[in-house]
Amino acid sequence: MKQGGVRYLSAGLITVAFLGGPVEGAAQADTILAADTILAQEGIYNRPFITSVGRTAIGGYVEGNTNWFKEDGLGEGFSMELRRFNIFLFSTISPRIRLIAELEFEHGTEEIALETALIDFRVSPSLGLRGGIILPPIGFFNQNHDSPNWNFVERPLVSTEIIPSTLSEVGFGVFGKFFPGKVTVSYDLYLTNGLRDGIVVNDQGRTHIPSGKSEEQFGEDNNGSPALSGRLAARVPGLGEVGGSFYTAKYNTFVIEGDKVDDVRRVSILAFDAQTSQPWGEVRVEVALADIDVPASLSELFGDRQWGGHIDVTVPVWRPRMAGYPRHSTLELGLRLERLDMNVGTFSTTGSNIFDETTAFVPSISFRPTSDTVFSFNYRREWHRDMQGNPTVITAGYQFGLATYF
Amino acid sequence: MPRPKRTARTRWLRVLPLFSPLLIGCDLLVPGLPADNAILDAPLDGLLPEQLAVHLAGDEEFARRFSPADGVGPTFNATSCDQCHVGEGKGHVIFNLTRFGRMGPDGFDPLRELGGPQLQDRALPGFLPEQIPAGVTGAAAFMPPSVTGLGFLEAVDDATLLALQDPDDADGDGISGRVQLLDASTVISEIADLETVVLGDSPTRGTLVDGQFIGRFGRKAGSINLLHQTVNALLQDMGLTTDIFPRDLLNVQTGNFAEDGVIDPEISSSVLNSLVFYLKTLREPLRRDETHPDVVAGDALFGSIGCADCHLPTLRTGVSELPQLSNVTFHPYTDLLLHDMGPELDDGYTEGRALTAEWRTTPLWGLGLSADFQGGQAFFMHDGRALTLTDAIGLHGGEGAASRAAFQALSAEDKDRVLAFLRSL
Numbered sequence: 001m002k003q004g005g006v007r008y009l010s011a012g013l014i015t016v017a018f019l020g021g022p023v024e025g026a027a028q029a030d031t032i033l034a035a036d037t038i039l040a041q042e043g044i045y046n047r048p049f050i051t052s053v054g055r056t057a058i059g060g061y062v063e064g065n066t067n068w069f070k071e072d073g074l075g076e077g078f079s080m081e082l083r084r085f086n087i088f089l090f091s092t093i094s095p096r097i098r099l100i101a102e103l104e105f106e107h108g109t110e111e112i113a114l115e116t117a118l119i120d121f122r123v124s125p126s127l128g129l130r131g132g133i134i135l136p137p138i139g140f141f142n143q144n145h146d147s148p149n150w151n152f153v154e155r156p157l158v159s160t161e162i163i164p165s166t167l168s169e170v171g172f173g174v175f176g177k178f179f180p181g182k183v184t185v186s187y188d189l190y191l192t193n194g195l196r197d198g199i200v201v202n203d204q205g206r207t208h209i210p211s212g213k214s215e216e217q218f219g220e221d222n223n224g225s226p227a228l229s230g231r232l233a234a235r236v237p238g239l240g241e242v243g244g245s246f247y248t249a250k251y252n253t254f255v256i257e258g259d260k261v262d263d264v265r266r267v268s269i270l271a272f273d274a275q276t277s278q279p280w281g282e283v284r285v286e287v288a289l290a291d292i293d294v295p296a297s298l299s300e301l302f303g304d305r306q307w308g309g310h311i312d313v314t315v316p317v318w319r320p321r322m323a324g325y326p327r328h329s330t331l332e333l334g335l336r337l338e339r340l341d342m343n344v345g346t347f348s349t350t351g352s353n354i355f356d357e358t359t360a361f362v363p364s365i366s367f368r369p370t371s372d373t374v375f376s377f378n379y380r381r382e383w384h385r386d387m388q389g390n391p392t393v394i395t396a397g398y399q400f401g402l403a404t405y406f
Numbered sequence: 407m408p409r410p411k412r413t414a415r416t417r418w419l420r421v422l423p424l425f426s427p428l429l430i431g432c433d434l435l436v437p438g439l440p441a442d443n444a445i446l447d448a449p450l451d452g453l454l455p456e457q458l459a460v461h462l463a464g465d466e467e468f469a470r471r472f473s474p475a476d477g478v479g480p481t482f483n484a485t486s487c488d489q490c491h492v493g494e495g496k497g498h499v500i501f502n503l504t505r506f507g508r509m510g511p512d513g514f515d516p517l518r519e520l521g522g523p524q525l526q527d528r529a530l531p532g533f534l535p536e537q538i539p540a541g542v543t544g545a546a547a548f549m550p551p552s553v554t555g556l557g558f559l560e561a562v563d564d565a566t567l568l569a570l571q572d573p574d575d576a577d578g579d580g581i582s583g584r585v586q587l588l589d590a591s592t593v594i595s596e597i598a599d600l601e602t603v604v605l606g607d608s609p610t611r612g613t614l615v616d617g618q619f620i621g622r623f624g625r626k627a628g629s630i631n632l633l634h635q636t637v638n639a640l641l642q643d644m645g646l647t648t649d650i651f652p653r654d655l656l657n658v659q660t661g662n663f664a665e666d667g668v669i670d671p672e673i674s675s676s677v678l679n680s681l682v683f684y685l686k687t688l689r690e691p692l693r694r695d696e697t698h699p700d701v702v703a704g705d706a707l708f709g710s711i712g713c714a715d716c717h718l719p720t721l722r723t724g725v726s727e728l729p730q731l732s733n734v735t736f737h738p739y740t741d742l743l744l745h746d747m748g749p750e751l752d753d754g755y756t757e758g759r760a761l762t763a764e765w766r767t768t769p770l771w772g773l774g775l776s777a778d779f780q781g782g783q784a785f786f787m788h789d790g791r792a793l794t795l796t797d798a799i800g801l802h803g804g805e806g807a808a809s810r811a812a813f814q815a816l817s818a819e820d821k822d823r824v825l826a827f828l829r830s831l
Contacts, residue, residue: 070436070437071437072437072439072440073437073438073439073440074439075436197531200531201473201474201530201531202473203471203472203473203475203476204471204473205471205472205484205485205486205489252531261532262531262532265531295529295531297527297528297529297533297534297535298528298529298531300500301484301485301489301500301528347500349499349500350499350500350783352781352783355781379435381435386492388492388498388500388780388781389781389782390492390493390778390779390780390781390782391778391782394437395437396435396436396437397436
């Protein structure tokens with residue numbers, strides 16, 4: 001980590017430690033940690049770890065799938081991919097200090113990334129300090145993206161194109177929970193190095209927030225202005241969790257060696273998410289809106305507003321008894337509806353809508369022999385209209401996926 | 407009667423309906439091919455597998471979004487070929503190019519020293535887009551044309567075009583088309599050499615006419631062949647350098663500050679060649695409803711009112727290095743000549759020896775598919791100023807004025823027949 005990151009990290013940890021209030025007993029903290037681990041905030045810890053070496057546990061997940069798609073009658077045939085092989089390390093250094101790290105291999109060894117490497121220090125149930133390579137809490141998916149938890153082979157478009165999941169950034173912040181009545185309220189607030197110029201300087205020919213991610217940001221911020229992200233959520237027992245979150249950052253390099261070389265350009269994302277788990281099934285919703293300062297010379301071609309959303313419904317329809325498997329094996333039906341608009345607005349020359357829109361419909365049949373493993377068969381039908389709004393291009397096909405924790 | 411006991415085997419039967427999508431079959435659930443006559447990006451029939459491989463490589467480059475790391479910019483209009491030519495069809499007016507210059511006592515000056523003749527109205531962050539400089543006497547917007555079937559137009563012999571000319575209207579029909587002639591600069595001569603094919607006694611295209619080359623591509627016929635058109639578009643539209651144009655475009659209004667930092671040429675000769683081959687080997691557009699009685703009648707009317715004098719229905723290629731393009735009769739509805747279109751279409755801008763009111767006859771093939779590639783609203787004429795075919799016909803002045811008057815004198819039914827014919831192209 002270079003100077004800027006160290007400065008922010010150490011200053012933040014020291015400041016919040018002094019303001020954090022009295023330290024409670026370790027036993028109480030353990031009880032609280034164990035009692036409520038299904039909040040979105042706890043997603044990174046809500047994983048099975050099967051092997052322990054001393055105080056460190058090792059686990060992970062693997063995800064692979066097959067694809068067979070056609071776009072307007074043309075397809076590439078049948079293909080298979082091993083999308084991800086992720087290894088977790090989890091260590092309880094002391095009752096109040098935890099470390100978690102995740103190393104991700106995508107498509108074999110095509111991409112290798114340290115996706116998470118963070119230290120949590122629990123001052124009290126209502127205050128924890130977190131620093132390292134974190135997952136900014138935008139929406140639900142970014143912190144809860146493990147494939148074995150989802151019945152759909154593809155990640156939601158809103159969670160990959162607007163919220164650039166998996167978004168890992170180096171930084172620090174605070175998090176915690178309050179318990180007013182029966183409601184659990186959680187909060188997260190972080191400063192991170194943020195995204196870079198790739199949001200508009202990319203090979204997409206349009207505004208593309210995921211292209212603003214860069215490994216270089218793990219070492220040094222490109223503009224010396226940290227991104228701020230946060231999430232406030234409430235969970236009501238028996239109902240579920242709703243959350244509102246934001247992310248805002250200056251993304252471009254506007255000063256070089258003290259001289260201003262560009263206007264300051266900001267990207268801001270606002271997200272809403274909701275989840276409920278009922279006896280009849282689960283519903284997950286996420287909607288995100290992005291506002292991006294784009295150079296005037298790129299406007300219209302590069303969108304300055306984007307939005308997307310999805311709703312997933314999963315219903316268990318059968319719990320078969322299978323020899324050698326626990327009773328909670330389930331066969332589940334699911335449906336995802338999603339929509340993405342990468343360029344909200346109208347053309348100044350014609351007054352007509354700028355499209356660049358995608359709508360998708362994804363029914364699924366999934367079998368979970370255990371809660372940690374899912375076999376999922378998806379049919380995916382996607383309608384895309386280009387920026388000009390030319391006749392819709394339809395892509396459709398089948399995917400069969402396997403994902404399991406280990 | 408007691409119900410039979412449900413066994414594990416019979417329970418499995420309950421989930422079979424869930425797999426019904428598989429049983430329904432692919433046809434209902436997976437999109438089929440669009441109609442052959444609704445697309446413009448199909449390859450020529452009969453390409454060998456080896457030719458198809460190069461064609462598809464060119465297709466990929468045509469669709470590729472070039473990034474700043476690839477060398478796009480620093481000033482540009484678009485970042486890929488298919489942004490302007492979606493589906494290889496006509497482009498949307500938001501991608502109109504602006505070209506400008508100044509008319510002086512020595513003729514038209516494209517103002518190259520001031521960034522002319524094309525305005526790059528977009529720029530990478532950290533660079534400024536161009537603006538039209540002071541002192542310009544003419545500026546024209548150029549809507550992106552369809553790029554399909556261009557290999558046929560390129561393969562027409564120079565002699566065929568020269569024979570079609572009637573610059574002094576010797577036949578007295580009011581039509582006086584002439585070929586565009588471009589100075590044999592070093593660059594154009596090199597481009598002509600690179601594309602010269604001698605399959606008989608001597609080259610039949612890229613020949614010199616009074617020391618100049620015949621232009622045939624572009625609204626003003628400012629390019630002599632597809633290689634010329636492609637390197638110009640890569641540089642002027644996208645800011646991509648090639649062996650032929652190895653220097654980036656710079657915004658001279660900002661003092662020629664630094665280039666984009668990418669080693670030139672940014673486009674290799676193999677990529678360039680695959681792009682040119684792709685354009686050569688795109689099939690001509692196929693017609694729709696051509697046997698409908700109204701379309702047949704409209705075709706006859708199109709000829710009788712004089713439209714076909716410039717929008718020549720039939721041309722024939724000469725000898726080509728590609729057998730699929732050699733000695734082929736085809737139907738582009740153009741004569742590739744310059745015609746005076748009257749003051750309404752005189753934007754004060756020109757190229758080569760064309761007068762400012764002269765435009766190369768636009769091929770009409772694929773016309774009926776315009777809206778499908780322009781966002782549902784068709785735009786016509788060189789800058790998209792006409793929103794209907796009737797409006798477009800109404801803008802034909804100069805050598806087209808007599809045909810326009812003849813069309814306007816038709817009965818409503820006959821006008822509809824002409825329009826039905828145009829939509830069938």
